[in-house]
Amino acid sequence: MLDAYFLKRVKLDQGLTNNTAAYRQLDPNSPVFLNKHGKPFPLLERPDKSGKIRYTCTSLSRLYSNLFSKAGIDGATAESGRRTFAVTLRRIGYDIPHIHTLLGNQNLKTTRRMLDSDPVDMGSIAAKAF
Template sequence: MPAVVVEPHDRKHLFKVTEVCSEMPARDLALLGILFGSPMKVTEIAQLKVRHVLSPDGGYLKESQVPAEIAFNGLARPWYWSSKLLCGLLDSYFRERVKRNQGLTANPSAFRQMDPDSSVFLNRRGESFHLTARKDKVGQVRYTCSSLSRHYSSLFASAGIEGATAESGRRTFAVTLRRQGYDIPHIHALLGNQNLKTTRRMLDSDPVDMGKIAASAF
């Protein structure tokens, strides 16, 4: 079964509930922002470093990439920190992170005082979300980040969004772009899937809003 697509009205509700109910609202809003505002998987979000997002002068890397060392398939793919909404959420979180004295560097003039090699997202103790390695059926090592996956599930549950998981962010990202008219090859490049069929399956199973279709008739 494909991951659930979180529709715009549910996303809006999710952000409102998180802002009010979260113990670390700035961080959790940024976590939701990157989940829906990028095609990154949970393991990639957990491994994302400050230097993957910011330049030494503290600005966003407009033309960047998901580097091979953190990419889910070991292949680098392009990414762009160009969304004003996502960057605004990250700005708020970075300010809060500095106030909490989490993962800072001795050089206060670089990377907004944050250690460039520290993970972007930290838990309440100021630690990275840890990955767990396991072997699949054919003996290949796969990585998971259960703690961050569970955290995303708890945010969805608090907002009453049934069936949504961290994988919903990646699929929602792809479906949203397709609904806006962007072509499949460009969406595919951002997702980083090796097989175009995988991307097409994510998009072809887009749930149809029958009410929206009916309303457009008159």
């Protein structure tokens, strides 16, 4: 789907560069996702419970939800996708600092909370005990 999206951006002349070495002529400084008018999605500032400012993009969140739905993954969000990515890496043996770097979280506690959300497979634990 990303490949098709990038081809469409080239066809629509959105976020391109004259640099012939750039991937598909896409400007590396351009946002990855653009709206139908070729403009970046707007970010909204929202304070969290502690008063810290968080940035959200409802349009992009809706886009992710639609992509997940088309892929047959109902109810998924960008955040649940990030959590699945983190948990999958941990299950196959990658360490927390590397997972943290890949996620780009500012705080290691955030990465640890994501990894703590991994549902434990009781059958697997029991099978290892016997």
